[in-house]
Amino acid sequence: DIQMTQSPSSLSASVGHRVTITCQASQDISIYLNWYQQKPGKAPKLLIYDASDLEPGVPSRFSGRGSGTDFTFTISSLQPEDIATYYCQQYDNLPRTFGQGTKVEIK
């Protein structure tokens, strides 16, 4: 299985500040990576696909980049409604695997 390692596991930032999460794959996955947002008690929501493409309807403050084994996810200006856990997920291979999640809180 391809292991996905996210860091940090949690972070706290002020409203309006930039937030960056990293995701590292255990092997080269090209751009075959997605990012999801999960709010408490809800299903995950797709934000970014193919490492850097914004899902329609998702605010432009969310972005992603990277290829190979190293990826980043950024919220350019953190908003109160962005409080959630964020997951990366690879689709280069089966089984599909997710990072362990990064919990984002407001300072």
Added chain:
Amino acid sequence: QVQLQESGPGLVKPSQTLSLTCTVSGDSISSGSYYWTWIRQPAGKGLEWIGRIFSIGSTNYNPSLKSRVTMSVDTSESQFSLNLSSVTATDTAVYFCARERWDLLNGGSAFDIWGQGTPVTVSP
């Protein structure tokens, strides 16, 4: 728009079989390039992919669960199902069904639509 809804018992006894169904509404389960997927999440933990089924019935399962998992699809009812046998307390989780879209041209794939999730507890 397309919606997914899980249904099934919320409590299963150890050693028995967990059975869940996902009903797809808003579009045909046979349309487009989609896999129909099960994913679970133990309380306070991360997401685990269980497996997927295509509308013609072909399946892929997570090797960690393969010996206990069976998935099926009923296109006439626009439903797909999960059976997980010989359950233990470690199978206690919220179970999500999701649609995995895939792009034949560029190989892209993503879980773009999810059900709300259904909690399942394994307990005597």
